[in-house]
Amino acid sequence: xxxxxxxxxxxxxxxxxxxxxxxxxxxxxxxxxxxxxxxxxxxxxxxxxxxxxxxxxxxxxxxxxxxxxxxxxxxxxxxxxxxxxxxxxxxxxxxxxxxxxxxxxxxxxxxxxxxxxxxxxxxxxxxxxxxxxxxxxxxxxxxxxxxxxxxxxxxxxxxxxxxxxxxxxxxxxxxxxxxxxxxxxxxxxxxxxxxxxxxxxxxxxxxxxxxxxxxxxxxxxxxxxxxxxxxxxxxxxxxx
Amino acid sequence: xxxxxxxxxxxxxxxxxxxxxxxxxxxxxxxxxxxxxxxxxxxxxxxxxxxxxxxxxxxxxxxxxxxxxxxxxxxxxxxxxxxxxxxxxxxxxxxxxxxxxxxxxxxxxxxxxxxxxxxxxxxxxxxxxxxxxxxxxxxxxxxxxxxxxxxxxxxxxxxxxxxxxxxxxxxxxxxxxxxxxxxxxxxxxxxxxxxxxxxxxxxxxxxxxxxxxxxxxxxxxxxxxxxxxxxxxxxxxxxx
DNA sequence: CAACCGGTTTTGGTTAACCAATTTTGGTTT
DNA sequence: AAACCAAAATTGGTTAACCAAAACCGGTTG
Numbered sequence: 001x002x003x004x005x006x007x008x009x010x011x012x013x014x015x016x017x018x019x020x021x022x023x024x025x026x027x028x029x030x031x032x033x034x035x036x037x038x039x040x041x042x043x044x045x046x047x048x049x050x051x052x053x054x055x056x057x058x059x060x061x062x063x064x065x066x067x068x069x070x071x072x073x074x075x076x077x078x079x080x081x082x083x084x085x086x087x088x089x090x091x092x093x094x095x096x097x098x099x100x101x102x103x104x105x106x107x108x109x110x111x112x113x114x115x116x117x118x119x120x121x122x123x124x125x126x127x128x129x130x131x132x133x134x135x136x137x138x139x140x141x142x143x144x145x146x147x148x149x150x151x152x153x154x155x156x157x158x159x160x161x162x163x164x165x166x167x168x169x170x171x172x173x174x175x176x177x178x179x180x181x182x183x184x185x186x187x188x189x190x191x192x193x194x195x196x197x198x199x200x201x202x203x204x205x206x207x208x209x210x211x212x213x214x215x216x217x218x219x220x221x222x223x224x225x226x227x228x229x230x231x232x233x234x235x236x237x238x239x240x
Numbered sequence: 241x242x243x244x245x246x247x248x249x250x251x252x253x254x255x256x257x258x259x260x261x262x263x264x265x266x267x268x269x270x271x272x273x274x275x276x277x278x279x280x281x282x283x284x285x286x287x288x289x290x291x292x293x294x295x296x297x298x299x300x301x302x303x304x305x306x307x308x309x310x311x312x313x314x315x316x317x318x319x320x321x322x323x324x325x326x327x328x329x330x331x332x333x334x335x336x337x338x339x340x341x342x343x344x345x346x347x348x349x350x351x352x353x354x355x356x357x358x359x360x361x362x363x364x365x366x367x368x369x370x371x372x373x374x375x376x377x378x379x380x381x382x383x384x385x386x387x388x389x390x391x392x393x394x395x396x397x398x399x400x401x402x403x404x405x406x407x408x409x410x411x412x413x414x415x416x417x418x419x420x421x422x423x424x425x426x427x428x429x430x431x432x433x434x435x436x437x438x439x440x441x442x443x444x445x446x447x448x449x450x451x452x453x454x455x456x457x458x459x460x461x462x463x464x465x466x467x468x469x470x471x472x473x474x475x476x477x478x479x480x
Numbered sequence: 481c482a483a484c485c486g487g488t489t490t491t492g493g494t495t496a497a498c499c500a501a502t503t504t505t506g507g508t509t510t
Numbered sequence: 511a512a513a514c515c516a517a518a519a520t521t522g523g524t525t526a527a528c529c530a531a532a533a534c535c536g537g538t539t540g
């Protein structure tokens with residue numbers, strides 16, 4: 001068994017957190033009909049006792065489900081199940097439980113599509129200030145590369161600035177959630193090749209120019225090409 | 241002052257949660273250089289005492305920052321700042337603090353781009369089973385509409401199934417995070433018009449057909465048209 | 481009979497205490 | 511002086527206890 005496979009199997013064996021177990025149980029309660037949309041959940045205390053776990057974990061699970069809009073808790077009143085249909089809740093819950101950001105190819109793919117759109121939006125909406133920030137980030141990257149230094153930080157910072165220029169906080173935040181895991185995976189897999197940095201420099205320049213020109217299609221195209229480069233480089237490293 | 245404006249201003253006045261205050265403070269620590277990338281955070285207890293707040297909130301803040309990859313905590317050892325550059329950390333932290341899903345237009349826009357890509361991926365990768373599930377969801381929607389019933393649940397379920405057919409868990413989860421807030425906003429703004437349902441029926445059929453044909457471009461186009469409909473309907477309602 | 485008032489219970493919010501594992505540390509031994 | 515070992519302090523993980531506010535309920539009053 002190869003090392004990477006070993007690591008993967010270890011991760012899949014890892015104990016599910018108490019929080020996820022609770023979510024699983026809540027799902028069962030809803031699917032089995034004991035808890036219907038609109039109902040009030042049992043109090044946190046009794047829930048904790050019934051599930052044989054501390055209240056902290058129950059609260060954490062509730063928070064998580066609240067973030068996804070499945071529960072709504074009112075202070076001094078109770079926590080209520082959303083009004084969505086059971087089928088809907090069940091589907092969403094299954095996805096929440098399975099949510100992890102360890103699937104590298106899925107991560108890269110999601111990033112691919114989001115960044116292309118981000119480049120497009122940035123080109124359309126960037127202010128002069130945004131442009132200056134992006135340009136500055138690109139120059140920082142170039143300097144590092146020219147000095148043969150590691151520049152993955154600077155690389156990501158460019159993309160962060162572009163996301164910021166979209167003026168869409170939702171878009172920006174979602175990209176934000178992806179970036180750290182992408183970095184982690186890239187670092188783990190040691191993708192950064194030698195000529196990779198030079199190639200990326202050109203790509204960044206093209207994206208910058210398109211955004212400067214406020215040419216949305218060109219920006220999207222340049223970003224796509226840039227990410228394609230990364231993708232092929234990645235595959236080369238994965239398939240020796 | 242109109243009601244919606246009033247609500248908005250109330251929301252903006254709302255006290256920032258202890259968690260966000262802590263994140264703000266941590267940001268200050270890092271920006272001011274008292275806490276450098278790679279450093280170990282003070283123990284949760286001393287952090288809680290220094291910030292004058294319970295340890296639960298410190299832990300919650302740490303969890304949140306961990307989710308975004310900015311901190312990494314090892315049991316019985318400590319919590320460590322990621323190795324990212326200070327600029328990077330600062331940028332990400334600012335965005336995390338400002339992250340909220342209350343900007344409806346940003347929400348809709350993010351959904352727009354993500355769903356178009358989701359339709360494209362679904363068309364490329366859907367299995368026969370996926371197709372059957374999507375078709376079933378579309379039929380459920382049609383039935384509700386034909387009976388003049390509210391069908392927003394069924395509408396969202398269609399999109400959930402399409403996201404599921406992309407076979408990309410990251411993509412799916414991100415769309416998942418958006419859907420509840422979109423529903424909430426739609427319900428609040430009472431966007432569902434009379435002929436809206438009929439129009440959407442056609443749109444769904446076209447998307448379904450494109451996915452059935454495994455025609456990625458057609459699926460993307462149909463989804464775009466479908467969402468454009470929603471968007472124009474929305475604007476009509478917002479500008480009476 | 482209905483409306484209202486006051487105390488009691490229940491709620492989520494918040495803090496403090498406890499636990500096991502790890503790390504540190506100081507002294508002992510080789 | 512270096513290596514080692516055990517005791518003590520420190521860590522995040524987990525649970526229990528406390529708090530104020532909201533909801534509930536029974537009795538009283540108009």
